Amino acid sequence: MPSGEHSPLLLSMRGVRKVYPSGTVALSGVDLRVGAGEVVGLVGANGAGKSTLIKVLSGAVPATDGAIEWEGASQAWAVPADAQAAGVATVYQHIPLAHTLTVIENVFLGRTGWRRSSVKLERELAQLLERIGYAIDPHATVEELSIGQRQMVAILQGIAQGARLLVLDEPTASLARGEREVVFEAVRRLSKSGTAVLYVTHFLDEILDLTDRVTVLRDGRVVADDVTDDLTEDALVRSIVGRELLRVEQQEIDLPPADAPLLLEVEDLRSGDRLQGVSLRLRAGEIVGIAGLLGSGRSELLHAIFGADPDARGTVRMEGRELSRSPRAAVAAGLALVPEDRGKQALFPDFEIWRNASITDLPTLSRGRALPDSERERERARDAIRALKIKAPGPDALVGELSGGNAQKVVFAKWMYSGARVFLLDEPGSGIDIGAKADIVELVRELARSGAAVLVADSEFSELLAVSHRVLVLRRGRVVAERASGATSDHELVGLASGLEKEMQHAA
Numbered sequence: 029m030p031s032g033e034h035s036p037l038l039l040s041m042r043g044v045r046k047v048y049p050s051g052t053v054a055l056s057g058v059d060l061r062v063g064a065g066e067v068v069g070l071v072g073a074n075g076a077g078k079s080t081l082i083k084v085l086s087g088a089v090p091a092t093d094g095a096i097e098w099e100g101a102s103q104a105w106a107v108p109a110d111a112q113a114a115g116v117a118t119v120y121q122h123i124p125l126a127h128t129l130t131v132i133e134n135v136f137l138g139r140t141g142w143r144r145s146s147v148k149l150e151r152e153l154a155q156l157l158e159r160i161g162y163a164i165d166p167h168a169t170v171e172e173l174s175i176g177q178r179q180m181v182a183i184l185q186g187i188a189q190g191a192r193l194l195v196l197d198e199p200t201a202s203l204a205r206g207e208r209e210v211v212f213e214a215v216r217r218l219s220k221s222g223t224a225v226l227y228v229t230h231f232l233d234e235i236l237d238l239t240d241r242v243t244v245l246r247d248g249r250v251v252a253d254d255v256t257d258d259l260t261e262d263a264l265v266r267s268i269v270g271r272e273l274l275r276v277e278q279q280e281i282d283l284p285p286a287d288a289p290l291l292l293e294v295e296d297l298r299s300g301d302r303l304q305g306v307s308l309r310l311r312a313g314e315i316v317g318i319a320g321l322l323g324s325g326r327s328e329l330l331h332a333i334f335g336a337d338p339d340a341r342g343t344v345r346m347e348g349r350e351l352s353r354s355p356r357a358a359v360a361a362g363l364a365l366v367p368e369d370r371g372k373q374a375l376f377p378d379f380e381i382w383r384n385a386s387i388t389d390l391p392t393l394s395r396g397r398a399l400p401d402s403e404r405e406r407e408r409a410r411d412a413i414r415a416l417k418i419k420a421p422g423p424d425a426l427v428g429e430l431s432g433g434n435a436q437k438v439v440f441a442k443w444m445y446s447g448a449r450v451f452l453l454d455e456p457g458s459g460i461d462i463g464a465k466a467d468i469v470e471l472v473r474e475l476a477r478s479g480a481a482v483l484v485a486d487s488e489f490s491e492l493l494a495v496s497h498r499v500l501v502l503r504r505g506r507v508v509a510e511r512a513s514g515a516t517s518d519h520e521l522v523g524l525a526s527g528l529e530k531e532m533q534h535a536a
């Protein structure tokens with residue numbers, strides 16, 4: 029669909045301001061317009077105001093000031109149901125599906141009488157699936173589905189309500205490549221059939237591929253509103269971060285000396301059919317990547333090394349000493365696991381940043397033993413806020429009042445400053461904006477330079493190559509290949525991780 033100039037205006041937000049009760053000004057006079065059938069990208073650094081804007085637009089949060097027009101008529105949506113009734117469907121990152129119900133039950137959940145007329149609903153679902161070019165078993169329960177399939181069920185739920193504008197909040201953040209394609213295809217088809225899409229993401233390649241127009245927010249203001257075809261990735265990055273960003277090149281990182289002490293040894297780690305005998309070794313100063321698609325066992329491997337998988341069998345040694353299988357023993361031995369935390373689960377929302385960043389030993393806290401020395405901890409939190417550019421008034425800000433990406437940075441800080449010797453990082457860039465990703469890469473290198481070892485799993489293989497010395501490819505719970513980062517490519521890793529290396533070589 030061409031830009032909004034040619035399609036009738038569906039949504040127009042003007043001068044939208046939002047001041048939270050804490051006094052934080054999240055939006056200061058934002059204009060946003062979306063034409064019928066248009067795909068508009070909404071981008072900005074962590075804390076720029078994207079989530080707040082879509083919450084205002086979907087009636088979840090009241091604006092302090094400003095106007096919303098929908099098809100030319102002024103609106104005051106007080107609750108999400110009002111926006112929904114008008115035709116706005118919002119799919120948030122944390123998908124509130126009913127896990128024990130089936131796909132079809134979830135898709136038509138809001139519909140009265142959905143239990144009775146199942147034949148009719150099956151027909152309707154088949155039409156919806158055809159419309160977005162997707163296939164799924166209508167009778168599978170949601171708990172059996174992959175994250176990508178759940179995402180698609182949430183999208184189906186939105187369009188089943190007759191949405192004219194579908195708002196997607198980081199729809200591909202936790203998805204593997206193949207699953208992303210499915211979402212892209214749905215967006216393209218929806219747009220063709222006249223449904224507009226507001227697409228929020230930190231992946232700029234998706235913005236350039238998918239959208240007709242892009243609105244860029246910085247510090248609660250619109251700093252750019254352009255037709256996508258007129259944009260380059262560099263220009264987009266400049267408007268998002270407000271400066272030139274040094275590219276994280278696949279630079280030659282100094283290899284640690286071959287006789288650097290062995291820090292971590294993993295032998296024949298197994299767990300059900302998720303891990304089928306993984307062995308690896310990390311020396312001080314080494315950064316090793318785990319390249320694996322969703323379901324390859326990459327997160328399971330990190331959790332099993334950390335002692336968080338009670339079913340795991342095999343040996344994990346830290347500096348020559350075998351670890352008993354518990355996260356407590358792992359932490360005591362100097363291991364840290366930075367989970368892919370998209371839901372603030374690893375944080376206490378009602379506590380300040382400094383307190384959250386200090387709690388790496390939960391059992392200690394829960395037994396009510398000595399709390400950290402608050403002044404020292406505050407200073408450390410100030411360091412983290414500076415190093416990771418956490419957008420917050422200071423160390424005393426409550427974590428519950430941070431944006432998703434900034435909360436994620438606090439999870440990161442909490443472990444990075446814990447004094448551990450071996451770091452296990454699960455998707456460290458997930459939900460984090462492009463500027464902060466570069467800061468995290470720098471921090472990881474700094475840890476390695478200071479003699480720590482880092483094992484990092486990432487579904488973005490180019491990012492993995494940019495940060496690691498070598499990469500282990502994991503497929504179906506097994507290490508199927510190992511490559512020095514300088515001697516492989518994103519393309520080769522995708523081939524190896526998917527088991528399609530021969531086909532891909534052939535195609536090339």
Ligand SMILES: Nc1ncnc2c1ncn2[C@@H]1O[C@H](COP(=O)(O)OP(=O)(O)OP(=O)(O)O)[C@@H](O)[C@H]1O
Pocket residue numbers: 048049050052053054072073074075076077078079080081419428429430431432433434459461
């Ligand atoms: N409930 C809240 N109370 C107080 N301040 C909040 C609240 N929610 C968000 N904020 C603040 O509003 C600003 C904008 O946050 P918002 O979540 O809209 O950003 P975002 O662009 O979605 O970021 P991210 O990419 O990290 O998800 C931030 O400074 C954030 O700390």
